[in-house]
């Protein structure tokens with residue numbers, strides 16, 4: 033009857049929970065090992081100046097190259113790294129690797145571009161983030177002005193005063209600061225105007241349904257206008273179609289990234305894109 037069924041459902045649920053917890057633990061220790069054994073790689077997605085059509089920067093995006101499973105997307109392990117605290121050493125590795133690669137491209141005579149690196153909420157909460165950034169810059173020799181840190185709007189709203197202090201310390205190092213996934217967080221305009229930032233990244237959720245969703249078009253246009261009147265550059269994420277790009281161009285958006293131009297690609301492939309464009 034209903035009672036037996038209820039009990040069965042509970043057992044099934046409990047069993048599932050245990051399995052989920054077990055899988056989480058396994059994944060966590062595998063990730064820890066992957067970090068130690070150098071199984072993480074960065075892919076680079078071009079960011080394009082809309083007016084000139086040229087690559088001006090790239091976002092570094094981490095991938096886990098598992099010997100058995102192949103390439104594992106960050107959605108599967110970044111949230112876990114975040115709750116387990118593994119994001120701190122992982123994030124330090126990402127910073128160091130992006131700076132090392134950026135400096136190697138500079139040394140090879142490639143056009144100077146900015147590299148954007150994602151900083152997670154947990155990393156922002158650590159008060160030694162500025163020290164970690166300074167170390168990555170010093171060890172690589174990469175120019176601070178060519179490093180951009182992407183911080184999500186929700187991470188900033190979490191502990192506003194602390195976040196603001198860290199942002200000012202980062203800015204004092206000479207790096208550029210961007211708000212990632214802008215429009216999806218909860219920072220007020222009062223908070224926004226206090227952030228020492230240079231770039232707003234319009235969340236891809238507002239770009240996806242252009243030109244069909246009039247509300248998304250109005251929001252994107254408003255973010256561009258507001259960003260510009262605050263002296264910020266505005267980049268649109270997730271641009272896939274020519275219609276989206278033309279709408280953004282008409283609104284005066286500065287730059288974009290998205291499958292329209294290129295997916296995130298391995299370093300060697302990104303280097304080839306840069307060389308092809310520069311003719312070197």
Ligand code: C2E
Nearest residue numbers: 093094105106110126150151152270271272289290291296
């Ligand atoms: P994000 O920082 O907002 O990165 C943009 C994501 O959008 C990337 O997914 C990128 O591949 C994807 N994307 C780019 N263009 C398009 C497009 O035209 N269409 C669609 N549908 N998607 C597009 P990815 O690489 O899977 O990364 C997902 C998220 O994982 C990132 O979102 C970021 O929050 C996090 N992440 C990635 N790498 C790192 C990292 O090194 N550190 C930290 N803390 N987080 C990272």
Ligand code: MG
Nearest residue numbers: 091150182212
């Ligand atoms: Mg990002």
Ligand code: MG
Nearest residue numbers: 212213233269
């Ligand atoms: Mg984003």
Ligand code: MG
Nearest residue numbers: 212213235236
């Ligand atoms: Mg995102």
